Amino acid sequence: IGGTLIVGAGQAGVELATALRAAGDDRPITMIGAERHAPYQRPPLSKGFLKDPSDAGKLLLRDSTWFAQQDITVACGESVDGLVWESDSAGKALTSTGRKIGFASLALATGATPRRLSLPGADLGGIHYLRSVEDARTLAQGLGQSAKLVVIGGGFIGLEVAETARQSGCRVTILEAAHRLIGRAVCETTSTFYLQAVQRRGTKVRTGAEIAGFTGENGSVRSVQVRDATGNLEEIAADLVLIGIGVVPETGLAERLGLAVDNGVHVDERMVASDGRTVALGDMANMPLPGGPRGDIERIRLESVPNAIEQARIAAATLMGGTESYSAVPWFWSDQGGIKLQIAGLSHGHDRTVLRGDPDSEKFCVLYYLREQLVAADCINNPRDFMAVKTALRTGVPLPPDVVWDVGVPLMEIVR
Ligand code: FAD
Structure with a gap:
């Protein structure tokens, strides 16, 4: 009391x-x-x-x-x-x-x-969601040499699980309903980078995938049914399914x-x-x-x-009776094997992006602008630029679009 x-x-x-x-x-x-x-x-x-x-x-x-x-x-x-x-x-x-x-x-x-998928067969064994330590333990039991894992949802959790499973020896397919990966959080350039990086590592990805249901055998999942553009059902073999479609x-x-x-x-x-x-x-x-x-x-x-x-x-x-308001620069990270993404700021409503560095090198940034003002950045394997952007967003020091594209210009020097 x-x-x-x-x-x-x-x-x-x-x-x-x-x-x-x-x-x-x-x-x-x-x-x-x-x-x-x-x-x-x-x-x-x-x-x-x-x-x-x-x-x-x-x-x-x-x-x-x-x-x-x-x-x-x-x-x-x-x-x-x-x-x-x-x-x-x-x-x-x-x-x-x-x-x-x-x-x-x-x-x-x-x-x-976790948001649940309510489709025929969705309650079969081997179909998982991931939020709790028990969820992780049960999912981990199924990962291993040559298990066929289908990940439904190409968001952060789906991509992270896909990469962890691939490293554990699974054959992994990611099915994403939208036309690109992590579409809610990042722009087309970052999405395309992820698609290529994931495929380079041997994971299969299908975007625009409409999931119709699951087939099973003895109560366990055997395949994920995907409907193609003409309405035909295709079956993708699965020993294990992870559904990561948001919360x-x-x-x-x-x-x-x-x-x-x-x-x-x-x-x-x-x-x-x-x-x-x-x-x-x-x-x-x-x-x-x-x-x-x-x-x-x-x-x-x-x-x-x-x-x-x-x-x-x-x-x-x-x-405690204070009056402080939320004013911090929101930030986020996601880690997938050798890919560390750090996002500073909120890109919602941006009207322009600037690419800094080469996505094929797996070290680059995408900076988001609204009316020529920096609002956010996705930084891949680039903690220095992430810190610079975060500082710029906090202090208001400008990082102009006609400067930031040049990787020869250290952003840290500008914001210091
Ligand atoms: P939760 O951590 O969900 O805690 C809420 C708790 O409240 C739960 O334990 C729930 O059981 C309990 N509860 C609910 N109702 C009641 C009730 N009526 N009575 C009592 N208890 C109740 N974030 C990042 O920034 N970077 C990452 O890389 C990242 N990776 C993630 C990976 C996974 C697999 C998941 C699931 C999340 C990840 N997140 C990550 C997100 C991050 O973990 C969440 O944003 C964070 O846990 C939110 O904390 P929370 O306390 O709001 O909610």
């Missing part, structure tokens, strides 16, 4: 508890997480941990001693089933074990769950609390939801676009660790 209740013990929940303590909050903090594991990181689940899932301890965000030292109560394997604000400064939660927990401040950090924000509790929800819980730039007192953060939060409206896009839901960390910092300030 009297403290903060954090619903969801994932990246955002833990970062919030951390930020509250770092900001000097000495009130009780209780974090409730539906998964039975101590809070852990998800990024390795499609990368190192998928290759070698023997040590889940390496995934932990914090060890139990840290939580005890910080006087943060963490309950795992328990979900919050109901929430009610009884006054402006006091509310109650009901959990799956029948506990009633009082709170003075409430934070929702319930994350997201759905977990907003059930927020909706029952009466909060405004549309592709995530709507929060303001201080992470406050529509009731004016609940904060929400992480994959489930939909916030005003940092940097103001561009075109008709005014809000965004980001799914990344750096975003969870930054929103946690802002939410902590809010819960």
